[in-house]
Amino acid sequence: MSKHIITDNNGGKWEVDNVLDTICKEKKHKLKLAEKFFHPVEKLKEFIYEFEKENLFYNFKEKITNNIIDNKFSIIAEIKQRSPSAGMIVNPSKYNPVDIAKIYENNKATCLSVLTEETFFNGYEIQIANIKNKKIKLPILCKDFFLTNRQVYSARSNGADAILIILAALSDRGADFLYELALKLNMSVIVEVHTVDEAKKALRFKEALIGINNRNLKTLETNINTTYEINNALVNHAGPLISESGIKTKEELLEINKKTKIKTFLIGESLLKDLEKNSIFSVL
Numbered sequence: 001m002s003k004h005i006i007t008d009n010n011g012g013k014w015e016v017d018n019v020l021d022t023i024c025k026e027k028k029h030k031l032k033l034a035e036k037f038f039h040p041v042e043k044l045k046e047f048i049y050e051f052e053k054e055n056l057f058y059n060f061k062e063k064i065t066n067n068i069i070d071n072k073f074s075i076i077a078e079i080k081q082r083s084p085s086a087g088m089i090v091n092p093s094k095y096n097p098v099d100i101a102k103i104y105e106n107n108k109a110t111c112l113s114v115l116t117e118e119t120f121f122n123g124y125e126i127q128i129a130n131i132k133n134k135k136i137k138l139p140i141l142c143k144d145f146f147l148t149n150r151q152v153y154s155a156r157s158n159g160a161d162a163i164l165i166i167l168a169a170l171s172d173r174g175a176d177f178l179y180e181l182a183l184k185l186n187m188s189v190i191v192e193v194h195t196v197d198e199a200k201k202a203l204r205f206k207e208a209l210i211g212i213n214n215r216n217l218k219t220l221e222t223n224i225n226t227t228y229e230i231n232n233a234l235v236n237h238a239g240p241l242i243s244e245s246g247i248k249t250k251e252e253l254l255e256i257n258k259k260t261k262i263k264t265f266l267i268g269e270s271l272l273k274d275l276e277k278n279s280i281f282s283v284l
Contacts, residue, residue, distance in 0.1 A: 004219055006084035009122045019084065020217040024169050026119050027145045039157075041150065047157035048185070056132045060111055060139035060162035060188035061209055064240045064264050067110060073257070073283045076141060076242065077104040078268030080115035081122045085220040089272050097127040100275065101136045107281040111162075113141040113266055116155070125158040132159035141190060145169055152181045162188035165208075167198045168217060179205055190242065194226065199233040210237055211266060215245040222246035224256065231260040240264050250279045 003015045006022070016022040039047075051057055067074045081095045082088045090100075101112055112131065115123040128140050142160035146152065147169065155163055163182050165175050175191070182189045192211040193199045202210050212234075214226045227243045234241055243256050244266040253265055271278055 006120065006220070007087055008084070008119050009082070014084075018218045019220050020166070020168055023084070023117070023120055023217075024145055024147060027117065027147060030118065031148065031151075038150065038154075041153050044150075044153040044157040048153075051132065051157075051159050056159055057186070058137065058139040058161050060141060061207075061240070062188075063110060063139055064209065068240060068263055072263070073253075074110035074240075074264040075280065075284060076111045076113050076264065076266040077107075077109035077271055078113040078115065078143070078266060079104075079127070080268055080272070082120075083115075083269070084120040086269060089269055098130055098134050098136070100272070101131045101134075101138070103275050104271075105136050105138055107278070108284040109138060109281070110264075110284070111139045111141060112136075113143045113268070114160075115268075116142055116144045125154060125160075128155075128160050129158040139188070141188075146178055147174070149177060149181050152178055152185065152187070156185045156187060160187065162190060162209075164190050164192055164211070165205075166192045166217065167201060168192075168194060172201070175205075179208065183207060192244070193230060196230055196233045199230045203234070203237055206238065209240045209242055209264075210234055211242040211244045212262075213244045214247075224252065227256055227262065228259060231262065242266055247280075250283055253280060253283060 006014045064074045079097050079100050081090050114128050115121040116125045117123050139161040141162040142155035143164050165178050179189055189208045190211045191202045191205045191208040192213050193202050194213050212227045212230045214224050215222045224246055241262050242264045243262050247267050248270045
């Protein structure tokens with residue numbers, strides 16, 4: 001089995017067999033170390049109430065669904081400083097999640113995705129709260145490697161409107177628990193798949209958006225054909241489908257739409273590298 005090289009926030013290089021397994025293992029380790037510093041869940045519920053009181057939660061799924069009904073495209077614009085495969089994407093001296101969110105809002109982005117994993121993406125949940133507190137009125141996906149119920153409460157308590165459930169990272173039972181809790185907290189859920197088998201499993205999540213990740217999280221290789229291969233397995237899903245990762249140009253986006261009818265796209269790196277004049281936003 002070939003090894004894969006990834007980098008962390010400190011410039012360290014990791015030679016791993018399975019990238020997703022490595023990130024999840026590190027996530028579990030970080031969660032364990034931080035347990036004694038966590039707010040109890042009851043306190044998190046108080047923070048959630050404060051966001052509710054200020055009307056700072058928005059319906060992620062509804063906004064995308066309404067665009068589909070109106071035959072419009074949706075772009076979920078991602079905010080992240082780095083990734084384990086690309087390394088640094090945005091110069092640290094210029095990286096300000098609130099400023100990036102404002103640029104996305106000015107360019108008519110439909111929703112935001114904020115990477116909150118710390119070790120490999122240099123993300124933090126507080127970045128979501130900071131965006132919400134600046135009255136940027138876009139629904140926000142907390143994009144992380146969700147493994148525990150407490151992470152769902154924590155995401156919501158920082159202002160997240162949606163969470164990501166990566167089927168490849170969880171047992172069936174674990175995915176079900178996270179999904180049900182998120183719905184209980186009035187959050188939207190993106191269930192992410194990378195294979196046809198995962199797509200078939202995802203069909204049981206009737207209220208979810210389903211994201212087809214063109215990036216293989218085990219190897220970090222990207223292939224747009226993944227969307228084409230998996231789309232047919234999801235034609236009976238009533239909710240929105242999303243093509244994620246690897247979309248570099250407006251032309252690629254339009255080609256995917258032409259072949260699959262998918263109208264929702266999660267895009268990060270290509271937007272971040274050309275924030276001000278990116279032609280992808282012209283489809284909106």
